[in-house]
Amino acid sequence: DGGITQSPKYLFRKEGQNVTLSCEQNLNHDAMYWYRQDPGQGLRLIYYSQIVNDFQKGDIAEGYSVSREKKESFPLTVTSAQKNPTAFYLCASTYGRAYNSPLHFGNGTRLTVT
């Protein structure tokens, strides 16, 4: 079955460490997205990528980095520069342009940094 796989589901890290969240899709979608979800704040866009080897900053990109070396993969690195990294992270993808093609989401990774 086609879908978006995020791993791991739960991740624990010590403050000061970088951590990479995995996102893989087999939907043959061109665009991929990373969102962060905090209680009561909905989803906030971190980074998005329309094609391989290209990506754009979202609204809260500081302290995060991404790469898009393959169409199927869009890993997110949470660096030690991110002041409040504890959150629920969601990866999404879409086939066409987001204004006429809904995003499909993975099941998320809950990151806890202590």
Next chain:
Amino acid sequence: SQELEQSPQSLIVQEGKNLTINCTSSKTLYGLYWYKQKYGEGLIFLMMLQKGGEEKSHEKITAKLDEKKQQSSLHITASQPSHAGIYLCGAPRKTSYDKVIFGPGTSLSVIP
């Protein structure tokens, strides 16, 4: 401030009751998506609305986009415990059609 507002923030209804969730934008929307989320899980796509006045239904859920394309409503008829979750509206930004923003969500509980 949120570019998409949702009301109410939370809702508790008795099973069998009807309910409505609203999503409002201060700017014209270029499409509006409704999603449902179970706690700790990803978002499930419900419906997409693009034209002013458009209305779509799926099972007991109906969504409508107003003529001005600044407000959408999600209506659930005869609610069931399976409808419980967080409902989020999302929309592409006018300045960048590839950026999708989301409202803060409405938490729905259905009491059997």
